[in-house]
Amino acid sequence: MFGRKTQPPTVPHTPAISLDKVPTQLVSLAKAAGTSLEKSGLSGQRAAVYLVVDRSLSMRPYFANGSVQHLADQALGLSVNLDDDGTVPLVLFDSRPYPIVDVRLDRYQGVVAQQHTLHGGDRTMGGTQYTIAMRAVIEHYIASEPADPALVIFQTDGTPQDEEDTRLQLMQASKLPMFWSFVGFGPHKVQFLTDLDKMRGRLLDNASYFHAGAAPTGLADGVVYDGITKEFGQWVPQARAKGLLS
Template identity: 45%
Template sequence: MAAISLEKVERSAPALVSLYKSAGASMRRNGLEAVRAAVYLVVDYSGSMRQYYADGSVQALADRVLGLSAHLDDDGRVPVVFFSTDVDAVTEIALDDHRGKIDRIVAGLGHMGKTSYHLAMDAVIDHYLDSGSTEPALVVFQTDGGPINKAAAERYLCKAAKLPMFWQFIGFGDRRSKQFDFLRKLDELPVPAKRVVDNAGFFHAGSDPRRMSDAELYDRLLGEYPQWLAAARARGIVTDG
């Protein structure tokens, strides 16, 4: 059973009902109906992301993540970290206030800088630990390119493998770009030589991410989560959820 009922979604966020239903179908396909998790969204606010804010791609991703989170978490809210050279904002999106929320947040942010994964990862880890959550976390991490400090990003991911957190990276942009080679490397870091469990996945959403169907997006978001959950439980990293 979903953490938030269809009836509540219909009342609080009617525009997200179809996303909620699509996410539920993907949860069933992946055997995750009974799973609970804290859901996070991390979005790239570097200069090259400007087009994806302007054309609604970031808002569309936020709405889709909200539709999924309603199955996994009962508070109707998703913490969101905006990052570029530094962490630009740690805020949230909610079912009952999702329309245009990304534009409203971005209107209060400053210069769009470069890309520092590890600072955003640190912000998510801090938020999760401070929250006192007893559920594992699913972190949806969107970017359109590689980080300015690759060594730090790899180090944070490997250290975070000891925590009940799974990082699902999503690439926006040209599928042929070398910018995503590092994310492919992160996805394939060896276990146990580099990290205690495989705690990350990566997929590419293309140059127009809105064109990826809801069903495909949710299946990609959830595709590696069951394997991570089993491995993390086996290692005692996850004890519930």
């Protein structure tokens, strides 16, 4: 019929790693992540995926009930689509830095509990200082001499003790090819993250905030992936226009 506009076909997303090389337990996650990437206009996009996890004392129940490990699995499923090295650097933080370890396709089950125990378990969980983790990610990313941008999944359940430093760090990081996707745990939204998402003074909007709630494992994987990737899909062309991406 004359005058009817047809929508361009969705470009199928091709994972960075063939699904036949992915552990069976992660295939459904990888497929759900691929669907979200398609919806966000990120078909064919490549990126290094990082996972930052809050190890403050209030996070104790989320380590205990498997919510943190499930997010690590989801991050790896996303990485399958974006990065062909099959690894997600895991950055734990509280009031101090912890060594970065890789969550890998051949070593991912129970890795969160192992690292938590290695660092003293519940008895050593501290405060909440975002910039410790942010600097660790930035240094690791730059040292890797990357060809692709970084998508940083930054999980937390509360406002940091270093609010002003966090704002400054995010502002400075807006000049780098890095996008920060904040994921909130807990019964209430973190107002600081809502404000951070709208913060002015950056080269471009380099962050988003998705609140997963008090029962993150109860959310469909696709909902979580949509929350993580939606604004990343908006950032990519803006970063390219600013010369941050080739």
